[in-house]
Amino acid sequence: MLRKGVRRVIGDGRATGIWDDPWVPSEMPTTLTRPKFLTFTAEYVCDLLVEDGSRWDEDRLGVLFDEDIRQRILSIPIDVDLGRDRWSWDLDRSGQYTVKMGYRNAMMETWGQFSLGLDIDEEATTRFWKRLWKLPIISRYKVFLWRACRGILPTVESLEERGMDIDELCIMCNNAHEDVFHALIDCPELQLMWVNANFDYSSRLYHANILEWLVVEAGGWKDEQMAFLAVAVYHAWERRNKKKFANEIIKVEELWPRVERMMEEIQVAAFTDARNVMELPKVKWEKPEYPFMKLNVDAAGSKSGGGAMGGLLRNSTGCCDGVFTSCVRFPSDPILLEAMSIKKGLELAKLKNCTHVLVECDSRLVVDMLHTPCDQASSLNAICKDILRFTTTMIPEESLSRKVCDMSKASGDWTTIEAIKPPSPEDTFTGAVKVNGFAVLLRNWAKVSSSFAEIRGILNALHNHMAWSINMRRIIIESDSLQATKTITE
Template identity: 45%
Template sequence: MVLANGMRKSIGDGKATRVWEDPWVMFDRPSLLLAPIHNSTNVEKVCDLMHESGDYWDEGRLRECFDEDICQRILCTMMDTWSQFDMGLDIDTEAISKFWKRLWKLQMLSSIYHALIDCPEIQIMWVMANYDYSSRMYHANVLEWMAVETKSWRDEQLCKVAMAMYFVWERRNAKKFSNEVIKAEKLWSKVERIMDEYQAANLIDLNNIVMLPNLEWEKPEYPYVKLNVDASTRREGGGCLGGLVRDATGCCLGAFMGHNRALEDVMLLEATALKKGLELALRIG
C-alpha cells in the first residue's frame, strides 16, 4: 500500500497544525515530536517555523528547536499552499472560508469513522481492549485504517475489532431509534464473551454430542432434589435472577428471586443466581 509508509498530516498554512501535538513530520510511522521541557522559542503552531510570507521554512528557527535530522525532514516537506498549485483560478479565500463553515454546520449524519471509531463516548471501549488499536487515531477513515494496519494483525485481533464496531453501531441505533442508552464500558466485555463462545463452539466434537430427546423438566431421583436458576439483564441497567428447588415428586421446596443493580454481565448474574440457589438448597437441607 502506498499509504502504509511515510504518512503525515497535511499542514496547509501551518496555522491549524500543532508542532508538538500533531504527527506532521514525515517518519515511517506517524510520530509526535519530543517537546522541550522549557519552550523558550515560543513555538506552538507549524506556521511559527515559517517565514511571514508562508512560502518557505525559517531555517534559523528550525535549528533552534530541532536536531539536524528533524530539520532535514522538515525542509523536505512541501509547503501545502495555493501558490504551489496555480490552476489559473481567481480564488476568493473569504468565500472558501464561508463555504466550509456552512458545510460544517449542515444537519447531516455523523461520518462512519466518527460513529465507529472517533466518537468520544466510545473511547473507553478502545482503552479496555486487550489489543492495541491506538493506530486508529492516525487515519482519516475506517477503510484506510483497515487497509494499512490489519496486514500485521492476527486473525483474532481483526475479528474482535469487527465485532466491536458492530456493537458500537448497534449501540448507536439503539440510542437513535429506541432512545435506549447502552453503556460504552459494557461493549468490550461483550466482544470477549462472544469470542469465547465462538472459540468454545469450534472445539466441540459434533460427532460426540448427545441430543436430548426433549427440553422438559426431569424429576430428580429420590432422595435428591433439583435446583434450577436463571438470570437476565435489564434494559434500565442491572439484572434480575431467580431459582427454585424441587423434590422427586415435583413439589417446590423453596424459591428465591431478586434484582442486582451492580451486575450487568449475564454470566456474572447467572453465577450469582447459582450461588444463591446453592445457599437456599443448604438451608432447606
C-alpha cells in the first residue's frame, strides 16, 4: 500500500539513488531503468545537479533520459533548504502520511468496483448523488442515506456476506430476513411512520432497493421531501439499534414527530446562520498604484496529463506590459500548476525590470503556503520555497520581496471574484482576443482537448508578436479551427 504513494523529495540529492528509489513524478511512484552503458558516473541524484546543487544539469539529463523523463525531472524544484532528502506521501499535498489517508487510498479501487447490480440509468444515478450532497441538512444524515443506498450498513445480510455466521431474523418484526431495504423501509414495524409522514412515500411499495427507489421516483420530489426521508431512515436505524443493543423500545408512533422536530431545529439553525453571515463585497480587479506592477496568473490541468498556465503583467494605468503562456507535461495537479505559474510570472516581471510587483492568483492554499513557510516534505512546499528564494534575488530589499508575495485577493474560485477587468464594449468584437480575459481562456483549455494545439499556436503567436510591447488594444485572429476561435472569444 505504501509503495503506491511514497516518493523521495529532493534536497541535496545525496541520499536518493537514481535507479533504486522512486523520486521522479509519475502517476504511481516507480524507479528508473538503468541504461546499459553510462558515459559518466551517475548513482545518486546529486550527480544530476550542477556543482553548487542549485539546479538540474540539463546536459546530463539529456544524455541519460528520454524527453518525457527529462521534462518530469526538470519539473522537480530543488529544495536546497530541505537539506537531506526525505520521504513524502505523494497522495496528499502536505506530503504527510496518515492512517486516514492510507485507508482512503487503499479502498479507492474497491469502492470503484463496487456495484449493486441494478439496472438503472447511470446519468440519473449521477444526478441523484449530486442532489443528495446538496440537501439542506447536516452531513450526518446525508452520509447515512449514502451508506443506505450503497448497502453498507451492518444489517444481518451484510454481515453474513462478509463471512459472519448470523442466523437471525429482523430484530423489530422477527418475521423476515434483515437487509438494508427491509430494516429502513419495508419492515412492518415501520409502516405507521410512513403513513404518518407529511409526504407521499407510497412508491416504496414497488421497489426492493433504496437506491433504485430514489433514482427512479425521487426525481419528482422536492428537496424538502428527500431531506425528510434522509432524517427518517436515520431515526429508523437508531430505533433498531437501541432495541438490538440496549433493549430500549421506541414506539413507531414517536418516529415521525421526532423527524419533524429535528427538521425544525435544522431549519432554525440554518436561518440563524444565514442572518449572521456577512455579505462579502464584490471584488473587482483594480489597477496597482505606482510604482507597483500587478501580475495576474492562472493555470489549469489537462485531461490527458500535464497542464497549461499563463499570466498578465499590467502597470498602474491598467495597460498590459507583458504576457506569458506555458504548457507542461507534468504535473497535472492544478494547485502545483498555480504555484508554478506564479514563479514564471515573477520571471517575466524580472525580465521587464520590475522592482515592485503585486501578485494575484485564485489558489488560497498556495497563498497560505507562501505566507507561512514550513518544513513539509512536499512538492508544493518546495515550489513555494523556490518562489520565496527567487523574490530575494529579484528584489534585494526584504520589505519589497515580501510585497511581491502579497496575494491577498486569492479566493479559490474565479466565479465569485471578478479578478480580471472586463473589456469595454469598443474593445470586444467577433474574432477578437480578449486580452484582459486571459484567466477565463485558460480555464477553457482543459475542456477543449481537440483544439488544444490550435489554441496554443494562437497564444504563442500573440506571445511573440510585437503588439505586446507596444500595448495594442485590438488584435484580430484568423484561424482554421472554429472550435479554438470560439473558445478564445468566449
